[in-house]
Amino acid sequence: MPEFDWTWLLLGLPLTFALGWLASRIDLRQWQRTDRQAPRAYFKGLNLLLAEQPDKAIDAFIEAVQADPDTSELHFTLGNLFRRRGEFERAVRVHEHLLQRADLAEADRQRAQHALAQDYMKAGLFDRAEEAFRALEGSPFETESRLALLGLHERSRDWRAAADIAQLLEKSGTGSFAQRISHYQCELALQADERGEHDGAAAALERALETAPQSARPWVLQAQRQLRLGQAAAALDAWTELRQRNPEAFARLAADYVACAQAAGQTEAARQTLAALYERHPSLDLLRALAPLEGQLPGLSPRLLTLLRQEPSLGAVMTLLDLPFDDARAAWNEPLREAVRNALVDTARPLQRYRCAACGFESQRHFWQCPGCLSWDSFPNRRLDES
Structure with missing residues (x-):
């Protein structure tokens, strides 16, 4: 068996040490160079944001992203800045670039999806926004996305879809949406009546009443609808329900109630009802409805x-x-x-007040210098009721 030559070991150890030291110096210099470039641009952007100079801040963040393209936080910051400035196409490109990254963490991917949906929403691309928000079902952004979808459906007057989303939100414990669902059903009833689908309208109104029996609108629509169909007695029953459940709303619509009572031949009963209600809750609407009944x-x-x-x-x-x-x-x-x-x-x-033209501060006195914003001669010479 040949003997081991210790000379090679003595020569190899210094060589290995030298190579390791050289590699560490190269990595350290590269890290220091990157560290100097990216944070400097990043903090420069933050300072510009604090100084309310968003245009220059965007330039600084673009520089930081170019220095470190793998930093997702910089992309989120840049995309949000583009959206706030109204540059929706650039915001979309930033967030789409994030979503295309294979190494993006799932939490950041969902965050980018939510940001992209907001970009589409702000840009008025509602179809794309709806698709993007729906992709967030089951994510931490689910509730926010459903609320956004609810607004989209209301905007597009898709009342059936709005009712479905509102029910999901209520089941998830987000809050009570009974009043809104009741309004959606009322809108569906009006649409059904316009199409001549009277059974569908009646069913929608029943759902509205079941969902929010204290809400005024379903009872008002029920009464008006029954009167149009020549069922004055049933219409009066609906008005009676409204008076018992929501006296203030009934008082506002007292003139409509009087017209219904006259059609049903119940004028004297209506006068007595309004007189009794006026004693408890006097209002101008009740007075105007009651006076003609008293001649x-x-x-x-x-x-x-x-x-x-x-x-x-x-x-x-x-x-x-x-x-x-x-x-x-x-x-x-x-x-x-x-x-x-x-x-x-x-x-x-x-x-009878003066209002500062610069900041809106109001006062009964006229000031040469506004106490609110310290502007000079910003108070007009006329009061609000004279202008």
């Missing part, structure tokens, strides 16, 4: 003076001014004059 003009109703004192409004004053001249002169007296004056003062007070 008088709204402006001559003895309730008007009390209403002006309790709830002063320009609408109540206009009811008085709508009277024929002779009737108005006969009704005019000192208590009514005082009530009208107080109503005008209360309603005009918020408009």
Whole structure:
């Protein structure tokens, strides 16, 4: 057996050490060079963003991306900046480039998909946006995507799809969407009636009532629809349900209720109903609906003076001014004059202000220098109610 020559070992050790040291120096220099280039451009972009110079910030981030094309965070920052500036095509290209990378982590891939969907949404490419948002089902962005889809369906008036998405959101615990689903069903009922599909309209209204029985709109549509079909008694039942469930909405639509009661031959019952409701919840709409049933003009109703004192409004004053001249002169007296004056003062007070043209600061006093933004001569010479 030949003896091992220790001379080679003594020669090899220094050589191996020298080669390792040389390799480490080369890697270190390369890392230092990359580290100097990318962070410098990155921090330069951040500083420019803080200085509210987005154009220069974008140039800096582009430089950083070119120095380190594998950094996904820089791509996200750049894409978001493009979108904020309205350069949607460039934002789309950035996010599509991210999605094409095979080495992208799944979390970043989903994030890029969500950003791409937002790009399409902002650009008005709603078909592509819908497709991109649907691709995020089952991802951490699922809820945000469904909310965006809900807005898209409302915009395109696709009420059936909107109702489906709203139900998914409610089942996932995002919140209550009963009111919105009820409105979607009402819209579907109106569309069905326009097409002459009366059974479909009735079914949609039933679903709306089941979904949100306290909502006013389904009962109003039900009453109006029944009256059009010549079923005045059924329409009155719907109005009664609305009055019990939502008195404020009923008061606003009291004139429609009166027309329905007159068609059903229930004028006196309607007068008693409105009079009782007015005692509990006085309002101008109720007064205007009730006065003709009592054989008088709204402006001559003895309730008007009390209403002006309790709830002063320009609408109540206009009811008085709508009277024929002779009737108005006969009704005019000192208590009514005082009530009208107080109503005008209360309603005009918020408009008797000066508003800064630079920042919108409002004040009852005129300032040469705005206390809000310190602009000089930014207060006009006229108050809001004079301009």
